[in-house]
Amino acid sequence: MKKIAVVWSSPNTDGLTASAKDQFVKGCTDAGAEVQEIHLNRRKIEHCRACGNGWGTCRNEGTCIIKDDFAEIYDQLKEADGIVWISAVYWSDMTECFKAFLDRLRRCDAFCNRSLAEKRCVLIACAGGTGNGTLECLTQLERGIKHMGMRAFDRIPVVRYNRDYMLPALYEGGRTYISSLENGFDMFY
Numbered sequence: 001m002k003k004i005a006v007v008w009s010s011p012n013t014d015g016l017t018a019s020a021k022d023q024f025v026k027g028c029t030d031a032g033a034e035v036q037e038i039h040l041n042r043r044k045i046e047h048c049r050a051c052g053n054g055w056g057t058c059r060n061e062g063t064c065i066i067k068d069d070f071a072e073i074y075d076q077l078k079e080a081d082g083i084v085w086i087s088a089v090y091w092s093d094m095t096e097c098f099k100a101f102l103d104r105l106r107r108c109d110a111f112c113n114r115s116l117a118e119k120r121c122v123l124i125a126c127a128g129g130t131g132n133g134t135l136e137c138l139t140q141l142e143r144g145i146k147h148m149g150m151r152a153f154d155r156i157p158v159v160r161y162n163r164d165y166m167l168p169a170l171y172e173g174g175r176t177y178i179s180s181l182e183n184g185f186d187m188f189y
């Protein structure tokens with residue numbers, strides 16, 4: 001059974017982002033996966049302090065000095081076979097708490113631990129405004145995971161105008177993602 005971590009961020013638990021997350025998760029669980037949801041807005045995640053004149057224990061020990069929920073979530077991600085990253089689009093980017101988490105994660109994993117490298121990920125950006133900035137948000141998410149050597153299986157833009165046809169597609173996407181992980185598909189690039 002594949003273990004999937006779904007890291008998502010929006011303050012709304014019944015908005016566009018939550019609906020997209022629910023559909024993708026349902027596709028994954030219907031395909032037989034075990035899913036752990038990590039709702040970043042409900043967790044305590046401080047922003048990086050850039051201690052040690054820029055690099056702290058993250059560079060050489062792969063740990064962060066801040067005592068909050070970061071380390072526990074990091075451990076959950078290490079255990080996962082696949083990671084799904086879902087953010088609401090704010091300012092053509094991921095949300096502030098998503099940024100705070102990703103900033104600290106890449107500092108710990110990019111050089112020292114490399115424990116997330118080669119994990120296959122799905123990126124989903126949900127824009128409830130004009131839809132402007134959805135692709136930039138996906139690009140930023142992908143840049144973050146690439147610094148850690150993770151790979152994007154898919155990059156999915158959800159906007160309020162495509163909601164009706166994207167929600168069923170997200171369900172199918174979840175199913176396909178799990179069967180692809182089970183079949184051991186290659187993603188060498």
Ligand SMILES: Cc1cc2nc3c(=O)[nH]c(=O)nc-3n(C[C@H](O)[C@H](O)[C@H](O)COP(=O)(O)O)c2cc1C
Nearest residue numbers: 010015016017088090091092127128129130131133
């Ligand atoms: C600070 C802020 C910035 C936002 N920036 C954008 C944006 O750049 N593009 C866009 O289409 N929507 C933008 N929105 C709208 C969000 O994408 C919208 O709240 C969306 O529905 C997020 O998903 P939710 O339904 O889960 O809240 C912004 C919202 C906030 C609060």
